[in-house]
Amino acid sequence: MVNVTISVPEKLKQRMERFRHINWSEVARRAFEEATRREEMQRAAEEIERLRNESQVDWNGAEEIRRWRDAAK
Numbered sequence: 001m002v003n004v005t006i007s008v009p010e011k012l013k014q015r016m017e018r019f020r021h022i023n024w025s026e027v028a029r030r031a032f033e034e035a036t037r038r039e040e041m042q043r044a045a046e047e048i049e050r051l052r053n054e055s056q057v058d059w060n061g062a063e064e065i066r067r068w069r070d071a072a073k
Helices: 010-017 024-054 061-072
Strands: none
16 A cells, blocks of 8 residues: 545544544545546446447437337237
8 A cells, every 4th residue: 555645624633633643644535536536437328328429320218128028019
């Protein structure tokens, strides 16, 4: 594991010191992981939307499901 240094306002540091039982490194790790995951998901959604917009195929998922259901009857 690598070390990362972060800066927090003095007042926040004072408040954090009141809760010494909390593993602040773990809190930061989880926050970094969550922020990274959200950003990756956002970028993936944007890429999917870009590909959908570039696609020349006129396809509708709901209509396709209906077509398959009707064919099974």
